[in-house]
Amino acid sequence: MTDDSTPLPATGCRDAPVLKQRGQHEVFCGLTGIIWLHRKMQDAFFLVVGSRTCAHLLQSAAGVMIFAEPRFGTAILEETDLAGLADAQAELEREVARLLERRKDIRQLFLVGSCPSEVIKLDLARAAEKLSLQYAPHVRVLNYSGSGIETTFTEGEDACLASMVPVLPETDERQLLVVGALPDVVEDQMLDLLSKMSIDNVKVLPARRADSTLAVGPNTSFILTQPFLGGTLAALGKRGARHIPAPFPFGEEGTTAWLRAVAMEFGVDITLFDTVTHAPRARAKKAISQASEKLDGKSVFFFPDSQLEIPLARFLTRECGMTAIEVGAPYIHKGVVGPDLDLLEEGPTLSEGQDVEMQLDRCRAAQPDLTVCGLGLANPLEAEGLATKWAIELVFTPVHFYEQAGDLAGLFSRPLNRRAKLRLEAA
Numbered sequence: 001m002t003d004d005s006t007p008l009p010a011t012g013c014r015d016a017p018v019l020k021q022r023g024q025h026e027v028f029c030g031l032t033g034i035i036w037l038h039r040k041m042q043d044a045f046f047l048v049v050g051s052r053t054c055a056h057l058l059q060s061a062a063g064v065m066i067f068a069e070p071r072f073g074t075a076i077l078e079e080t081d082l083a084g085l086a087d088a089q090a091e092l093e094r095e096v097a098r099l100l101e102r103r104k105d106i107r108q109l110f111l112v113g114s115c116p117s118e119v120i121k122l123d124l125a126r127a128a129e130k131l132s133l134q135y136a137p138h139v140r141v142l143n144y145s146g147s148g149i150e151t152t153f154t155e156g157e158d159a160c161l162a163s164m165v166p167v168l169p170e171t172d173e174r175q176l177l178v179v180g181a182l183p184d185v186v187e188d189q190m191l192d193l194l195s196k197m198s199i200d201n202v203k204v205l206p207a208r209r210a211d212s213t214l215a216v217g218p219n220t221s222f223i224l225t226q227p228f229l230g231g232t233l234a235a236l237g238k239r240g241a242r243h244i245p246a247p248f249p250f251g252e253e254g255t256t257a258w259l260r261a262v263a264m265e266f267g268v269d270i271t272l273f274d275t276v277t278h279a280p281r282a283r284a285k286k287a288i289s290q291a292s293e294k295l296d297g298k299s300v301f302f303f304p305d306s307q308l309e310i311p312l313a314r315f316l317t318r319e320c321g322m323t324a325i326e327v328g329a330p331y332i333h334k335g336v337v338g339p340d341l342d343l344l345e346e347g348p349t350l351s352e353g354q355d356v357e358m359q360l361d362r363c364r365a366a367q368p369d370l371t372v373c374g375l376g377l378a379n380p381l382e383a384e385g386l387a388t389k390w391a392i393e394l395v396f397t398p399v400h401f402y403e404q405a406g407d408l409a410g411l412f413s414r415p416l417n418r419r420a421k422l423r424l425e426a427a
């Protein structure tokens, strides 16, 4: 397969030292994932078993982004539940009965654990098992935790997908399983590229509907589209499926490498691969070069937040001409991001976990041109004169594969353009 990409770095970052940090950290909890997962799974409902705080988080995160009747809600644990004075398990069953009576369209129900449900040790696994038996075959009830204790917001998707794997039917079919929730339009582009390479037996987890033919087995090869799916990777491994390691499909290079890894696994002819990818590669390169003009020669500092940091640092340094000062990630799972680390030139500080005050000190000392961080840090840093990008936007915006590569670069150049305009106006 022809390769006219940027030369490989002399030494990548796979074995570079990692600054491990444990201290106060500033991230959203795993409930946030419900906002994009409920849109993807069109017959699923997410019932958070939590407090009013959890309900407020969901409403404020979702309120600005959705306008239709949502497929998520909160079963609120009152003080009597938290004090152990009421039978929360029985109340939950009554809530579920009411919900399923009213909403016949629900085919998958996720009971989502939260900090309060974990504190009172509500056994959601047992509840899900019991309710699944009661409502089968029309509704499948599963559970996972979106709790904010020691987690980051993208872990919610991982926990959700991992909870689905053990109940998938077994298959011996040779198939590709693509894992990760992508916007439908992006998923369709990816399926089209694979189909043009004659890889047709492709399934996607999560499927759009519960009645899909999704199954897994020893002849399943799977590839991740999101770098925060380590738990799902382990769950699929337990079912005998084989992981295809690859850089993540961000930018032209990442997308080509991701597709190439699949093509090699399925024995796709080199000429066919080149024919299928030639035009979209050229389009992506052109779009990136236009959108990244302002990024060239600039520096970037990543706070740990979305778990997309390492693949994005690879994209920004190799395709947009930026220099990475620090690449912080909540977790560094080399089985997942190893191929991206191989491509990331040695130089930036790699940090895992967070001690926010110490990291802020490093950021202020470095004065990066662009800081990628969570919402809570962005405003104070902007006030101090640093340009910032909200990491959470990268999860809500279509950024994968060739046709979105220019938009991805644009997401990073926009804060720099805005800052340049403000400076001009102030002058």
Ligand code: SF4
Pocket (backbone or CB within 6 Å): 029, 030, 031, 050, 051, 053, 054, 055, 057, 113, 114, 115, 116, 146, 147, 148, 149
């Ligand atoms: Fe807050 Fe925990 Fe509820 Fe998340 S799960 S909103 S961190 S109480």
